[in-house]
Amino acid sequence: MTQQHPWSRYVALGDSFTEGIGDPEPNSPGGNRGWADRVAEVLSEKTDDFAYANLAVRGKLVQQVIDEQVEPALALQPDLITISAGGNDVIRPGSDPDAVSRKLEGAVKRLSSNNATIVLFTAVDVGFSPVFRSIRGKVAIYNENVRAIAHRYDCLVADQWASDSLPDIRMWSADRLHLNSLGHHTVARIVLDALNVENVLQPLDPEPYPARTWRAARREDISWAREYLVPWVIRRIRHQSSGDFVSAKRPEAGAVHLSDES
Template structure:
């Protein structure tokens, strides 16, 4: 591709499971999950010959853990583009204060912007469509308003998940109802690229109307979900455990993306 279609050559993504790509399994890539950040990096990589990408996100991490473990390592990689999504795991916990979470988030943004990198931050999803999380919709909205103000004060780009109606669809979510699936991650990647004003060939998804589900079938699905996902999540909270315990970043250093893509293709050829 002739010419540079964007100004960035070194992209670092930090955050939790959302940025790690959980829900979008791809055994051939580092960490075994692809996700929206990988998809964005793939597009950015195609527009320049010297692009490098690192992803420091780890599932289950709270705001303070992301600040303590990822911000400085990210800056050490000298990125000119940083995406950060943090606070979601804090917001969904009972008794947490979205204003306090946002205040700590702003300290991270101040640090990340200190070297002049472009910083993209994410609003939370409008969870009104979800019976499980509908009760915290107002809390998410308060957090989002704080994030918009932070972005304005520090000249950041906002990737607005709240207004992304495409992912307000159960078919965009993994069976655990906490993480986006491949379709959802694809839509988020398209949103991020639009926020960055980067032209791309990713096509919008046009899901058909949801099939009707009978009441008995829906309740049966709810029981299975509660047993397989909700109960283990609650138990981890009680035990002060995280799904990210003993998990390391899937791309801890910034390097060429093409090598990973080629390795994944070679692995598919072997199969």
């Protein structure tokens, strides 16, 4: 059983990470569940009239999150806010993690105006990933900036960088950019821990897939590059986003319908 907590109105802001991409669920709005839905499900269990909105849209850069989500979020009058933004900026070649962080801080400053509890996120340690290992230092700088922002504005931090579980390919979907269902489940546990909310979510539930053989992994590398990497690069060249023409899956704060898996 979960303990009573002080929040009754939760709004999530961000990009594909918060939208729940990689965690398909046909019965969820937008067709994806994700960690934020899982957190909302737990928070709703012992709170009457708990309301949840998710404004996150895949592919959004930090400035787009600011322009398109911050004011709508405040209009919903939340007492709990999660915001994860800047990841799509940081992984772009030539991006400046300090400049991205300054934009995030502006968003946090505005969101803090209604005295809601705000949760920020460090990024996962990407040292395990052959694709993103080269930007590990840039990600670490961004994470330190996130921690400094959290200190200045009295925010909580869901510390993915400290997780021993997330730097594991078995936590990630086939595109290697988004968490799979187990990864989202793990992040939900990290967020609930940051909120100090007891819950029944268990680690490694469901069990991760067994580790692949070297030969199978190389076959997957070739398939991944063809199916995911090349289209991603083409979108960057064309200044396109996977979130173009996509709307927020939960634009209004409403009741949470528990998943059969929760």
